[in-house]
Amino acid sequence: MEAVQFSLANKSLKHTKIPVPPIDDPKNVLVRVSYAGICGTDLHIIQGHFPCNPDRPFILGHEFSGTITEVGEEVTNFKKGDKVSVDPNIGCEKCAFCHDGNPHFCKKGGINTTIGIFRDGGWAEYVTCPESQVHKLPESITLEQAALCEPLSCLSHGWDLASPIKVGKNILITGAGIIGNLWACALHLHGHRRVTISEPNQSRLNNLKKLNLGFDLITPDQLKKNQENDSQYLFDFIIECSGFPPAIEHAISLLNQGGKLVIFGVAPPHGRISISPYDIYAKELKIIGVNINPYSYPNSIGMVEAMGDRYLNYDNLGIKVYPLKEYENAIQALKEGSIAKAIFKM
Template structure:
């Protein structure tokens, strides 16, 4: 089968031919991949800015959907032909964090054992995963839409963390990549209308307009201009989807007293921001981090059902599909910002 492998020591990404995985454990599921996304985290990995498997070459891809083609002897709830999506994260089920319902903090699991980051993932024709990480797709959800289950599961976790966010509050989203666009969809679906999106790439702002939400779309310079003209130009909630330190620093200055900052985008590990502790104290600011997606796949699939074609149309979201052989074009277009997301269609 074809797969896209990455070698961390040399930062080498290449299309290779490898054997189709074979089930060796009774709790394994073999999936024929249908759609597999390129995440911003993948770009950080390729650039050597995010931890991953450094011991062996491995197949990237932690956002994917597909069809079950084989199951281990102990697998009873899935059968050949089932359409599924895969939660790439799991815990050890033994440590204090796992027993406390926080597997994303697991010292040997969570982000440290992710399919497509530490284990072979979905940038391939087939992928072998554990039964516990497989989720059946509802009949009215397509494999194409289900490729967004993983990013939407992270969003669902983030929304749980920052809730309550009541309709009528003033919200700012910084960054109009796919995550920013999915936040736009989620907020609009839930009735929010006083939402502003800040993005320096005019092409991405133009694409975002296709979602027809009526939200205000501004560049960071326009945001600063509004702030300068009106000292009370502030927001109740800021959701940073850029992972860009200057944008996060600016976001803090845009919070109303009692405001919430959600750091959702993944910044490089070495990045730093400067915040005045006095302002946090005086204004009772709340800063939230969001790490992956514990127990949020069912919520994500529910979101996908509710959003449907109204929100999850690939063209309107700025998503373009590619073959595995087009991986270099996909990565370059994503880096340039001419698209919001690239997804491999197999």
């Protein structure tokens, strides 16, 4: 089969042909991949800034959809031909964190066993997955749309942590990559209209107009000018999607009394920000970290079904589709910011 492998030792990617993986666990299924996304986390992995499998070359890709082509002997909930999306994350199901409903904090499982980060993932024609991590799709959802289930499951977890998000509040989204765009769509779906999106890349801002959300689209420089010209230019709720420490630091200064900051974008581990503890005290600020998607994958399927083509049209979201062999072009386009997201079509 066709695949793109990553080697941490060399920090290199390689387009290659390897055998189709066998079902070596009776509780596993074999999925023929249809669509597989490139996440910002994948870019951090390729740069050597995010933990991943250090022991061998492996296949990246933790956001994917496909069709089951084979099932293990002990699989009971799926059959050949089922359309599915896969939750890449699972805990050990034994530790205190897992029993407390926080498998994403699990030190044995969690990120340490993630499909596409520690185990072979979806940048290939086929991938094996445990039955417990596979979700059957309703007929109303296309495989193309289902490739967005994983990022939307993380968004759903962030929404739960930050709730209530009251309609009528002033909201700022920093960063118009795919996750910022999906947050914008989710807010619009829920009735929010007083939303500003800040993004330095003008082509990404221009592309956002295709979504026809009616939100205020500005650059970070315009954001700073508005703040300088009006001391009351503040936001009740800020969703930071860039992972850029200076943007996070600036966002904190834009919070109103009682404001919430959701740190959604993944910053580099060495990144640092400066913050006034007095402001946290005096304004009663809430700073909320969001780490992957514990038990929120079913919610993402519901969100995809509710959003439909109105919000999840690839072209309107700034998503470009590539064949697997053009992985270098896909990654370069993401780094340049000419697209919001790249997705492989097998």
